[in-house]
Amino acid sequence: MSGEQTIAEIGEFALIELIASRLRTADSNTVPVGIGDDSAVVRARGNHVVACLDMLSQGVHFRLDWSSANDIGRKAAAANLADIYAMGATPTALLVGLSLPGSTPVNWVLELADGLSAEAEQVNVSVVGGDVVRGEAITISVTALGELEGREPIVRSGAQVGDVVAFAGRLGFAQAGLLMLQRGFRSPRNLVAAHRVPTPPYALAQSGRNAHAMIDVSDGLISDLGHIAKASGVAITIDTSSFEVPEELTATASAFAGDAMEWILTGGEDHAFVATFGNALEVPSGWHIIGHVTDQMAGVYVDGELKSAGGWDHFSH
Amino acid sequence: MSGEQTIAEIGEFALIELIASRLRTADSNTVPVGIGDDSAVVRARGNHVVACLDMLSQGVHFRLDWSSANDIGRKAAAANLADIYAMGATPTALLVGLSLPGSTPVNWVLELADGLSAEAEQVNVSVVGGDVVRGEAITISVTALGELEGREPIVRSGAQVGDVVAFAGRLGFAQAGLLMLQRGFRSPRNLVAAHRVPTPPYALAQSGRNAHAMIDVSDGLISDLGHIAKASGVAITIDTSSFEVPEELTATASAFAGDAMEWILTGGEDHAFVATFGNALEVPSGWHIIGHVTDQMAGVYVDGELKSAGGWDHFSH
Numbered sequence: 001m002s003g004e005q006t007i008a009e010i011g012e013f014a015l016i017e018l019i020a021s022r023l024r025t026a027d028s029n030t031v032p033v034g035i036g037d038d039s040a041v042v043r044a045r046g047n048h049v050v051a052c053l054d055m056l057s058q059g060v061h062f063r064l065d066w067s068s069a070n071d072i073g074r075k076a077a078a079a080n081l082a083d084i085y086a087m088g089a090t091p092t093a094l095l096v097g098l099s100l101p102g103s104t105p106v107n108w109v110l111e112l113a114d115g116l117s118a119e120a121e122q123v124n125v126s127v128v129g130g131d132v133v134r135g136e137a138i139t140i141s142v143t144a145l146g147e148l149e150g151r152e153p154i155v156r157s158g159a160q161v162g163d164v165v166a167f168a169g170r171l172g173f174a175q176a177g178l179l180m181l182q183r184g185f186r187s188p189r190n191l192v193a194a195h196r197v198p199t200p201p202y203a204l205a206q207s208g209r210n211a212h213a214m215i216d217v218s219d220g221l222i223s224d225l226g227h228i229a230k231a232s233g234v235a236i237t238i239d240t241s242s243f244e245v246p247e248e249l250t251a252t253a254s255a256f257a258g259d260a261m262e263w264i265l266t267g268g269e270d271h272a273f274v275a276t277f278g279n280a281l282e283v284p285s286g287w288h289i290i291g292h293v294t295d296q297m298a299g300v301y302v303d304g305e306l307k308s309a310g311g312w313d314h315f316s317h
Numbered sequence: 318m319s320g321e322q323t324i325a326e327i328g329e330f331a332l333i334e335l336i337a338s339r340l341r342t343a344d345s346n347t348v349p350v351g352i353g354d355d356s357a358v359v360r361a362r363g364n365h366v367v368a369c370l371d372m373l374s375q376g377v378h379f380r381l382d383w384s385s386a387n388d389i390g391r392k393a394a395a396a397n398l399a400d401i402y403a404m405g406a407t408p409t410a411l412l413v414g415l416s417l418p419g420s421t422p423v424n425w426v427l428e429l430a431d432g433l434s435a436e437a438e439q440v441n442v443s444v445v446g447g448d449v450v451r452g453e454a455i456t457i458s459v460t461a462l463g464e465l466e467g468r469e470p471i472v473r474s475g476a477q478v479g480d481v482v483a484f485a486g487r488l489g490f491a492q493a494g495l496l497m498l499q500r501g502f503r504s505p506r507n508l509v510a511a512h513r514v515p516t517p518p519y520a521l522a523q524s525g526r527n528a529h530a531m532i533d534v535s536d537g538l539i540s541d542l543g544h545i546a547k548a549s550g551v552a553i554t555i556d557t558s559s560f561e562v563p564e565e566l567t568a569t570a571s572a573f574a575g576d577a578m579e580w581i582l583t584g585g586e587d588h589a590f591v592a593t594f595g596n597a598l599e600v601p602s603g604w605h606i607i608g609h610v611t612d613q614m615a616g617v618y619v620d621g622e623l624k625s626a627g628g629w630d631h632f633s634h
Contacts, residue, residue: 032365033470036548038403038532039369039463041470044361048349051368051445052356053460055414057452086355097372097414097458128368131458135374141414141448141458143370146356153350153358215355231353 007109008102008134015109016132022110024117026126030092040128042093042145050089050146050153054079058138066181069108071196072140073115078198080144081123082216082271085205088154089146093128094120096142099135116142123202151209154275158213159232163276165291166283168204170194171221171243172260175267176252183256188248200271207284211275220266222307225274225300236276237301238291240265265302324426325419325451332426333449339427341434343443347409357445359410359462367406367463367470371396375455383498386425388513389457390432395515397461398440399533399588402522405471406463410445411437413459416452433459440519468526471592475530476549480593482608483600485521487511488538488560489577492584493569500573505565517588524601528592537583539624542591542617553593554618555608557582582619 007015026034033041042049054076056062062072077094084091096116100109113127120126177195186192200216208214213232215224221238229236240261249260276293277283299306324332343351350358359366371393373379379389394411401408413433417426430444437443494505494512503509517533525531530549532541538555546553557578566577593610594600616623 033404033472037470037473038400039367039406039461039470041404041465042366042368043364044366045364047360047362047364049359049361049366049368049462050356051359051366051410051412051460051462053412053414053447053458055416055448055450055452055456055458057416057450057456059453060451083355087350087358089356093368095368095370095460097370099372099374099416099456130370131372133372133374134377135372135456136376136454137452139372139374139416139452139456139458141370141372141456143368143412143460144356145366145368148358153354153356155350156354 005106006102007100007104007106010106012132015106018106018110019113022113022117024121024126026093026128031126031128034128040093040095042128044092044147046148046150048148050084050087050148051143052080052083053141053143056140067196069111070115073112074119074197076140076142077116077119078200078271079218080142081119081202082200084144084146085200085202086214086216086273087146088151088209088214089148091123091125091144091146093125093145094142096127096130096140098132099139100132101136101138102134104138154209154211154214156213156215156228156231159228159234159276159293160212161234161293161295163212163278163293164280164283164289165236165238165274165276165293166287166289167272167274168208168287169201169272170270171217171272172249172263172267172270174198174269175263176249179256179258188252190248191252194270198269198271201273204286205273208273208275208287210282211277214273214275217270217272217274218268220268221274222265222300222302228276229298229300233298235294235296235299235301236291237294240303242290322423323419324417324421324423327423329449332423335423335427336430339430339434341438341443343410343445348443348445351445357410357412359445361409361464363465363467365465367401367404367465368460369397369400370458370460373457384513386428387432390429391436391514393457393459394433394436395517395588396535397459398436398519399517401461401463402517402519403531403533403590404463405468405526405531406465408440408442408461408463410442410462411459413444413447415449416456417449418453419451421455471526471528471531473530473532473545473548476545476551476593476610477529478551478610478612480529480595480610481597481600481606482553482555482591482593482610483604483606484589484591485525485604486518486589487587488534488589489566489580489584489587491515491586492580493566496573496575505569507565508569511587515586515588518590521603522590525590525592525604527599528594531590531592534587534589534591535585537585538591539582539617539619545593546615546617550615552611552613552616552618553608554611557620559607
């Protein structure tokens, strides 16, 4: 049965054909040339394409005993799609590179493809190309493409003094879920699920296209706001009393002597969106105001205190 | 000195800043938003982008004792740029993902970036974004983007009965060079160099934009012509007597009891271009006619004999 086969047994071409047969078929209007040629051809209305690339490594971004192949595929796609929305763009396609040990079960790879395809379907796009190679550990590379349809991109350097700061989505959930898994627990389920599969609020990012600056929270709120502060040359002041701390976080924090606010401020990988808007009236429904932009020395201030950029550093942690 | 530092010592953000400072600055007309935001914004005239993604794994696509970091960077860029030209497109940008062990010397990574940047400069593009993560082995993922400027893409399915088949570039050199390295030799230098750094004839690909079908030879000539034959539903007949076998290949083949024609027909990774044109007069200068397209049973015929697709399979070899 193919389910027990390894990828070394079936070979590269057969594996690629199997993967391609599992993927959602691309809309030919958006993707005139998809899988099966030297390159894909993807629509980019407005004569510009928005593109980003993320890598995920086994043991660093995912563990095979903590996440299913489907979870890992969804996470890889979500992290990249969030980067497209954070530019104010609409995603059009994904390309995926897989480096896999020859002993990897064929079914594991197909479930990974299912996860990628399912997350892409959330935003009506498909996997349109990529590469599959042999490697010592599993490494996943995802490139997401998007179109601006003539709009200006929303960049990190756009924050202006007087702007209000707001976020959309969940913060701290993925970090709390990771801590639970590290301690050997599989619950609370929604925290663990948040680590396994982030759920970026794509529609809220789209409703926030009037933002002056936007970023998706991958490294941690303080760290990612630090990128906006630095690029814009402004101070960003946030007020912890403005957060409604979710019950799941407070309950888990008190059970494990953790700090829910620290998870919210520094936890990465939730792929919430944080942005600055011209004033409170311009903040769309579903976004939560947490601070404002001032002309103090550039940096991120929490309750008035300057914080150095925290967040996640893949090498030094 | 930073030259002796490892990437674990300096951390992800400092490494990315160092890499960015080494890269060729992108032309702001082609790349309105480059490194340093959630995504890059890249020009795509004609409202379509051409995109491809290749992965290279340590031990499979390169060995650290056979290739310098600069060589590996050039090879990674060249393989992807060739895929953009094979679509009849003009490259606009590269995105690069690196998965690296924490023990990797900072200088090795910077030399890799120099190689990527140097190859990109050959075709007047730059690295505009990417990702750097920790991983067990070195894995490099490159995405190349290109624009069609309103032209139709040149696809694998475009070959027509009656077309002539021609190639541009070198064939068999990378394969012969790899065999020399595998036997412990470092010469002939131009063969070994061809394995380390392919030199796709970008300008010849551009002059061949009147082709009906085109592919870059990454798996091997027979294998890659097989992709055209299958996609177009045609037979491709090539004639070994039409090749001028380069002296370097014949000399090395006779010294090592190898077969120069086999290297030409099945050796991968040279990134030559092979294409079909409407007739011999349409074949541009610098391209070599080696066969023609017929209505026999789809496949690749060499001197009249049907060959099954050969070439390189990353898993089963």
